[in-house]
Amino acid sequence: MTDTKDDKASLRAKLLINTKAFGEEPLLSLPNGAVATLEQGYIPLLVNFSFEDKAAKGLRKLKDQAEPEPAVYFSALELVRDNATLALIGETGSGKSTFAKHLAFSLAQGDIPKNDVVRNDQGAVHPEEWGIGKVLPIFVKVTAGLSFYTQLAHAAPDLSALQEPDEALLIILDGVEAAGREASVILEDAAAFQLHNPKTRILALIESQAAKRISLPSVFARHELLPFLKTQRLQAVTRFTGCAPAGNASVLSKGAANPAQFVMAMKGGGQEDTTEGIVDRWLEKLTEDEKTADLLCGLAYDSVAGHSDDGGLFPVVRARQLLAARYLAEKAPEIAASQFTKDPDLWTPVVLSLAARLNAKFTSGSLIEALVASGDLRGVLLSAGLLSGQSPLQQKIMPHLLDIIERGLLSAAEREVAGRIVSRWGDTRDLEALADVPGGTFTFGSSTHPNSAPPHCVEVAGFKIGLYPVTNRAYAGFIEETGRLWQSQDRSNAERQSAPATDLTWRDARAYCDWLTGKWRSHGRIGTDEIVRLPTEPEWERAARGDQMEEGAAVVYPWGHLWADDVANSEETGFNDTCTVGLFPKGRSPYGCYDMAGQVWEWCTTLWGDDMATPSFRYPYWLNDGREDRDAAPSIRRVLRGGCFSSGKLKACCTYRGSLEPDGFWRGNGFRIVVSNKSH
Structure with missing residues (x-):
């Protein structure tokens, strides 16, 4: 009969074997037909948190009025290192799961090597260091309807026995948004678990649209993943192919900054400079005939719309969304607007890509009008972001945007978007009141x-x-x-x-006040004794x-x-x-x-x-x-x-x-x- 100690060792070995297997998962297809695994092809991700932000001194003395230095960003790994509870936010295809799996794989291997990581497009490079010591990773793919503790028990039965005395614990919650309305409860329970287990770290990965409405416990640090830098993509192409991307400008275009779209650009090649061009080129390489391409786009639409639960054809959500947008380009815009109102988080990338396709044909106006007509505030907000230049629709939309801001409607992140649009259109509030x-x-x-x-x-x-x-x-x-x-x-x-x-500076602020005193007096807004x-x-x-x-x-x-x-x-x-x-x-x-x-x-x-x-x-x-x-x-x-x-x-x-x-x-x-x- 196997004793308890052997049972625990067997459970731990199984957990580590499953985690190490992440390293063998295919990550991207190379132009020569080869496939790079996650271990081979991983590219470090950066976050919207700079070295200047970290130094509470992000304070600069005004000596020679020199231009501010370009931001130098931390990596996602370093943010996990520095925060016991961390939420990493990223759009679909931003590499959240890839990062988490690579981190879990590396920890299961026993070490995270020190790497030199590029930090901005101006060429700043700094070593990326972990330095925490022995850490046991527990990877939890979040599912709806289960509590934090139940999901943790499924991922790591008898957790207290699996963890060795000198070992820290990293619990990775991948896809928190899948829990729907219970997402905040799961995060609260995770924060409470960490509080009672100080050697534990919590990493929560959340899709950016959903994150706008998920209430995070205050102990969570919250940071967003940055798109790939152009420098990162250039280095990656050179590493994978042995030469610079002379014949594949697509990988250096803005459309390839999203990691999932970078993978598409690597496969598709060409000179595309838009997301939609990259998708079309990738699909052309994948299918080689228009009929099959249309079929795949229809299947992707069915999957995103919930008509089919087969996500295996395109396991990356971003790919399904972009293909669904191509499918909808020939359909009535009300279809997309209707789907959006049912699930704004899932359908926002679809609508954005669809709008780009329609805009290229100068027919995006009907989609914008359909979103406004839906009466959904999120639809109105999205439609506002799609307008370019002067449009009669601005007068119709502006009161809704001001209502969102002044009444505190929608989430803070959504109001932030509304605020940017109102600013761009010309804020009508009296901001000098x-x-x-x-x-x-x-x-x-x-x-x-x-x-x-x-x-x-x-x-x-x-x-x-x-x-x-x-x-x-x-x-x-x-x-x-x-x-x-x-x-x-x-x-x-x-x-x-x-x-x-x-x-x-303080002197700048004083100079403004002196200037405004004269201006307001001349306009009669203040008296001569004020x-x-x-x-x-x-x-x-x-x-x-x-x-x-x-x-x-x-x-x-x-x-x-x-x-x-x-x-x-x-x-x-x-x-x-x-x-x-x-x-x-x-x-x-x-x-x-x-x-x-x-x-x-x-x-x-x-x-x-x-x-x-x-x-x-x-x-x-x-x-x-x-x-x-x-x-x-x-x-x-x-x-x-x-x-x-x-x-x-x-x-x-x-x-x-x-x-x-x-x-x-x-x-x-x-x-x-x-x-x-x-x-x-």
């Missing part, structure tokens, strides 16, 4: 952080403050009139005009928290004392960038101000001191102790408030204090204005 903040005595500071303590009472006079941070469009007007230098990649980006102006300026620290906090009192250890937010979902562009939201202002109406302050938690750190007039960690000007706040000296030395840091898009919920609040030198700037800091009497 002011809120009236009454004077009075209020509780200032908090016991939740030493630099913000002690809470005490401060009196301020009444003032007006911007409902929104100063936007790119508003600041660009200042630049156009004054010629002041501004190193911002968003300056001329039409989709970012309604996002906060960033990469601004000025535009930055807020003092108490004014900023008053506008953010109102009359909310200190309540024990609770953090004070603009909306109350408890963190909530969908209230701020903070680390928990996962944008890792600024967004159109006003997307989080549930997070407004008591005086109606938007984006006072997260989004961008906002400059105040108040001085901090010369030590980044500890302020020289501590609380209680005294107006006449020199902390409001406008002419302090450049080494004296100025206060920043509110947190930014990469700040967690303990910093994206009403009371946490940040700081930076007056000549420092970063893509995470901006400002909002105050209007007051000269004497205040």
